[in-house]
Amino acid sequence: MSTVQPAGTRTELTREMVQRALDAKTKPPGSLGRLESLALQLALLQRTTAPVVDRARVVVFGADHGVAAEGVSAYPAAVTAEMMRNFARGGAAVTVLARANGADVEVVDVGVDADLAGLDGIVHAKVRRGTRNLAAEPAMTHAELEAALLVGRGAARRAAQDGVRALGLGEMGIGNTTAAAALLSATTGDSPSATVGRGTGVSDATLEHKRAVVDRALRRHAAVLHDPAARFAALGGLELAAIAGAALEAARLGIAVIVDGFISTVAVLAAMYLDPHAPLRDAIVCAHRSAERGHGLALRALGAEPLLDLDMRLGEGSGAACAIPLVRSAARILTDMATFESAGVSGRVE
């Protein structure tokens, strides 16, 4: 029986409708595994049984960290600015991997402690030249946190305008595994021994020192750690805030959020606490399981199972870049595969 649909109403796309479309394709039901659940997610996110992820992008937010002065990294803080130049010229891992995987790259200065005004090919949106030292005082004011969140939201809106349907979120910032570990500990209650890892590859002695720095920071800011925005401002970083803002806005716009490694996962987890009603869970795809200690905890807190497990621990968005072909592939199952009926292929006999 056909019914006339009142003008202005839309048929709601249900999970069952997408599942039926997947099961009609020429393959045993479920035999494409994770690619099928990803296809289902993309269809519901884009509200169509024919989702498209042809245009993809990785955004790299760069910022410095006052806590780097505590000697928590294997590399000097100057590397943040040096790597921004390397991104702009296309010589860094994330730019190479994005190009190899058919994604473009946007590089955003949200808080590098250097004058990059003359650097072409990046977005200039510096909130301030690096955060304050989180072990001694709040890393950011609330206004700075808000400004960095807005920088991230802006990147997501540019992506939407450019037709991007999958947005990888990466970062560069010497000292940022320290900030992320502190924010993760504050969020989940796990001790620094579980959240602090070697980052760029520090020695045993520096790892111990890094844990002590995070422990000190958690004690210093103990009074505000119950509040999601206050703990983000106290312990986070400008690039973490930008990632959080980009994730929230991309999810709102129906863009798949490709979460990179440790930093990116902690930032997205923090975004969920900042705005518990945002449709973030429906939009996020965790790209890979990083070798950085603490990433497993962050993924568990997010309730996410990553696509790749390649022992990577570089950050930048390098893992997100590698996952994009899988996201694109998942969408193509729905748009490009023939059905048993259209291809004239026999069905099951049992």
Added chain:
Amino acid sequence: MSTVQPAGTRTELTREMVQRALDAKTKPPGSLGRLESLALQLALLQRTTAPVVDRARVVVFGADHGVAAEGVSAYPAAVTAEMMRNFARGGAAVTVLARANGADVEVVDVGVDADLAGLDGIVHAKVRRGTRNLAAEPAMTHAELEAALLVGRGAARRAAQDGVRALGLGEMGIGNTTAAAALLSATTGDSPSATVGRGTGVSDATLEHKRAVVDRALRRHAAVLHDPAARFAALGGLELAAIAGAALEAARLGIAVIVDGFISTVAVLAAMYLDPHAPLRDAIVCAHRSAERGHGLALRALGAEPLLDLDMRLGEGSGAACAIPLVRSAARILTDMATFESAGVSGRVE
């Protein structure tokens, strides 16, 4: 001190030379994990610190199996030929996934039990219309095995002529998880309870029956199972033999062999026993861990750790297609990334 190198000698590329090239790139040493070991493998395979995998291909060998008459599949044998038409038209999973991932597809009829002579867009190299029923008699004669191996070698040579540097090996053949399980049991000594799985998704009852069929086959051919070629002929399939031949020839030509799932892994394992001196181990990259029972055993016997683990179990070469971007990405690290020196990025401070 410089020395004059005698004409005609070549500097041998060593593992250390490639490792130095990787460690000079702008990233903490080893931070790209499996991508770096893959880059090392590709460099040694291509004998250059600048390996290229831009051109990639998945070959799908199609063939039927006499053992399908035993009722070991959830789908009728006619599906093999129907899927060959689906491959030719580009509507099947492997063709869709290969296109999404920048690889082309070659479809080869090495033994489909149907007249496909009029089908355009595939390679016609039928050895015979399907194998004999391996549970009752040897599936192939030695001459048929040799002919199918040659079909595979031909596909690898065409790939080399076309500039392909990574060759995925896939298959289509109703009944072929039964043949592969039998061949795997004969190779490793594992019982059918460990090697026989649900294939396209058979019921519990059919799974039990399938195990009994493999058990019967192993007892029938017990006298020849010690001989790699004889057990391949007795229990294998024409598409498995073609995969084995393609793998051996591709390895000889310095082409990376992207091994797909259960069938493909068993065929490559069998190829190693056929020709223990072939440089196969240096060339193979296992694409993914299939959800098919027995694949873990086959991977262990091959001594390989797959790149992806996405709960896929379709075959065709669908997993190989999904892994190609990772192989391409790995090569690009060596060819495209800047070095600390060229990019002016500071090195470690500890």
